Amino acid sequence: MRGSLLVAVVRVPGSPSLALYRDRGLVAEGRPEEIASTVAKLQDTSAIRVCWWNRSVATELVRAGLRISRCWDVQEAHRLLCGGWSAAPDEVWANAVALPMSERPAPLAGDLFDEPAQVGGPLVRPDGYLDPRVLGDERPSADDLAEWAELLFQVVARQAEQLQARSPTAVSTALSESGTSVLITELERDGVPIERARLTELITQAAGVPPESERHAAQLRADRDDVVRRLVPGRERTDLRNPAQVLELLHAVGVKVEDTRAWRLEAHRHTHPVVEALLGWRKAERIATTYGWGWLQAHVGPDDRLRGPWTTCDGGAGRMTAGAGLHSLPAPLRPGVAAPAGTVLVRADLGQVEPRVLAVVSRDEEFARATHEDDLYAVVAAQLGVERSIAKIAVLSAMYGQTTGPAAAALERMKRTYPTAMAYLDAAAAQGQRGEAVQTYGGRHIPVTQSATAEQARAVGRFTRNAVVQGAAAELFKAWALTVRHALWQQGDGTGRIVLMLHDELLIEVPQNQADDTVTLVHHTLTDAARRWSGGAPVRFVADVAIIHRWSEAKG
DNA sequence: GATTTCACGTA
DNA sequence: CGTACGTGAAATCC
Structure with a gap:
């Protein structure tokens, strides 16, 4: 943050133009290509940081060819501070100026009950909240742009203060999250390279040829289904996509299961040929429905990018x-x-990565020593005096909150060998179980839902136990x-x-x-x-x- | 028509 | 009673 010039890019309402501001006012206004090239020149000559109210501004700059190196996305900073995804300008503002989120004015409904639209007045109301008119697509108006940019500068400064106060790492996390906001725009633009001929061949193997009509598609589906249904005489009409009917079919051939999930059927793979056939059908059906011809058409462009x-x-x-x-x-x-x-x-x-991250965030010196080797689980196994496979399950169980199974005994030894790391996880779980939010190493607020039952509370505990590791990773x-x-x-x-x-x-x-x-x-x-x-x-x-x-x- | 349940792909 | 996500089909709830 320090030492760099903060510039703001805002959308000019009712036009395709963007406007570029700095602390002393307007720098340039024009088409995204023009603003992108102005920002590029600034980036070359001085240390700047670009900020915006909404990622769509960054998307336009990226599409205009700009490589944004340093930025501050107030929505990302807000998500870090508050948790969750919601980050509309009125929420971002309210949090930045420390006003209660619940008291903010309702968005305009666009009907007779709206208060008369404020035109030309200040964007901040006397009570400190942002005027709801900024939530519309065409607002703030072109006349308000300079003020809109000025408020953005204020938000950036307040967020940085709040993050600084929260944790020594939180400001750099906000910078990283902001950069990621631009990076995903590049991912969305560039896509993943596809070799169409090969992918087409693979989809054909699983889903058959591309259907030419609805009827054709239904016929192909029925043909696939028959291969499985034929194996159980008298049940040729079973709807394989209906779990209840599949369960009935399985019971009829003596496969006693409580549901039809693949992992449960795995044990009965050889009791009746239909089980194996059904499991194969499921795999093909997954590709046919979710990753089949419709998916290819919808998500792979004419340039062969997904x-x-x-x-x-x-x-x-x-x-x-x-x-x-x-x-x-x-x-x-x-x-x-x-x-x-x-x-x-x-x-x-x-x-x-997750156990290594745990070593960082918990500051467990003994566990950190295990990360010095390529194979962390082998070191843990040697220290605990158990098989590597058991050590691996024990480490993962500790991070996921599993308490039963083959690693239960090894978990006890983990507590003695790595008390600091295990205490860190237990503390996160206890907080969640009490209904309290947790915070990641990088300062992200992880809110939790309130539980009505003890079982729900334990589930929240497992979530927060894992979230502090998964989130930091x-x-x-x-x-x-x-x-x-x-x-x-x-x-x-x-x-x-x-x-x-x-x-x-x-x-x-x-x-x-x-x-x-x-x-x-x-x-x-x-x-x-x-x-x-x-x-x-x-x-x-x-x-x-x-x-x-x-x-x-x-x-x- | 919207929401929930089941199922399963990935890390 | 091991975590997180996205997706689709069918069942279920208005």
């Missing part, structure tokens, strides 16, 4: 989310994600990704780019001749980002990095 909507932190603990199946693409389809000619993909996976991951992105801009011709982010995995597309340099870059940026993020904690982070042509290659 695009979906992204959020920076909509997950309960502040993880990113993505639509269009980008975060849940079935493994069988992954060969369809492939580097275009002249480029390669570099795939980088963080190794055992997300913070490290975003900081790393931004460091990678910045380094890619500096490398070679600067065309390398991140195309997919998957909680602990980056998929990067670079020209072939940059492949080796990118591998080096990924390792170095991880060391740098982890050192900055952890404040120099003695915790090691590792990445598994591979140069590949298809996403399916080189998994761990």
Whole structure:
């Protein structure tokens, strides 16, 4: 924050134009391309930070070709401060000036009960709240723009103060979340490279040929279903998509299960041929319905790039989310994600990131020592005197709140061997169970729902226990990704780019001749980002990095 | 028509 | 009674 010039970009109502402000007033107004080039020149000559009320402004600048390096997104800062996703201007303002959220004026309903529209008056009401007229699409009016930008500067300053007071790391988390807000705009623009012929082939294997009509589609579905239904004479009319009917069918052939979930059916795979057939049918049906021809048509563009909507932190603990199946693409389809000619993909996976993050956030010195090796679970196993597989389950159980199962005894030893880390998790769980919000290492507020029953309270406890680890891991991951992105801009011709982010995995597309340099870059940026993020904690982070042509290659 | 339940893909 | 997400189909609730 310090030492950099804050500039604001706001939308000019009723026009495609954007306006650029600094503390002393208007700098420029014009089409997004013009403002993008003005901001680019400013970025080149001085240290600036760009802020906006809404990410859509950043989206326009990015689409105009601007590479935004430093920014402050007041919605992201607000989400960090308050938790959740909602971040309309009136909420952002109210929180920034420390007024109660519940007392703010209702948005205009656009009917006779609205108070007469305030025209030309101040945007801040006498009671300190933002005038509801700013919530409409065409408001504030063009006359109010300078004031709108001035209020934005005030919000940035107040948010920074609040974050500073909250935690030593929170301001840098806000900067990272703001950068991520721009990065997801780039992900949405660029998409993931697809080899259409290969993906088409894979979808055909699972879902059959593309249906030519509704009738044809129904016929293909029925053909697929018959393969399974034929195995149980007398039940050829079963609707396989209806769990109740499937349950009945299974009971009829002597498979006694309480529901039809795959993991439960796994044990009965060989009791009757229909079980195996049904499990295979389910896999194909998943691809046919969710990742089939409709999905291809909707999300893969004519340029053979798969695009979906992204959020920076909509997950309960502040993880990113993505639509269009980008975060849940079935493994069988992954060969369809492939580097275009002249480029390669570099795939980088963080190794055992959650326990390593736990070592940082809990400041457990003994647990931190375990992170010095590539295989953390092997060290834990040796220290606890158990098998590696048991140690792994014990560590994961501690972070997920599982108390039963094969690792129950090992959990007791964990408490003795790593008391600080375990106490950190227990404290987070206890807070959640009491109905209190928790905070991540980076300062994100994680609100919790109030529970009516003890069982619900325990579920909240498991959520907060996990959220402090999962959320902190997300913070490290975003900081790393931004460091990678910045380094890619500096490398070679600067065309390398991140195309997919998957909680602990980056998929990067670079020209072939940059492949080796990118591998080096990924390792170095991880060391740098982890050192900055952890404040120099003695915790090691590792990445598994591979140069590949298809996403399916080189998994761990 | 909107919401919930079941199911399952990913980390 | 292990966490989080997105998605679709059917059942269920207005």
